[in-house]
Amino acid sequence: MTSRESLIYEKSFPVEAGFDFAGRVSGEVKAILTGMGLPKETIRRVAIVTYEAEMNICSYADQGTITLRVKPNFVIIEAADEGQGIEDIGLAMKEGYSTATDKIRSMGFGAGMGLSNMKKFSDTFRIISEVGKGTHLKMLLRIRKDQDSKEP
Secondary structure, eight states: OOTTSOOOEEEEEEEESSSTTTTHHHHHHHHHHHHTTOOHHHHHHHHHHHHHHHHHHHHHOSEEEEEEEEOSSEEEEEEEEOSOOOSOHHHHTSTTOOOOOHHHHHTTOOOSOHHHHHHHHOSEEEEEEETTTEEEEEEEEEOOTTGGGSOO
């Protein structure tokens, strides 16, 4: 897919269960991409998919990792966890479907938009999950250098 392009930047971030540090990784990723001078719209899309992946790890896994890779024309976000896994990926991809606990919902999370938002804002979205073992997501987002110059 992008193996021929040279890697400009790579960093992996550990993500722990719970919400004490939720949003930290997506904030760091946004700061890194801003510092690299990527287009604002690319940064926005990457921040959205990273935040959604991070919230899923915080909500459903004991731990996980989010990896940021930047290539000349793409940003790649990979999220892997050792959580409960997803029983029915097709159902989980539907907007509004959620298995969030009442506790998670009471904190304002668990609306069932995470996976569908990740797919919506990615140019390529792949998910592999095994019940009892965890989930692996890979999202590729094109860096569109002309994004900021176009009128909405």
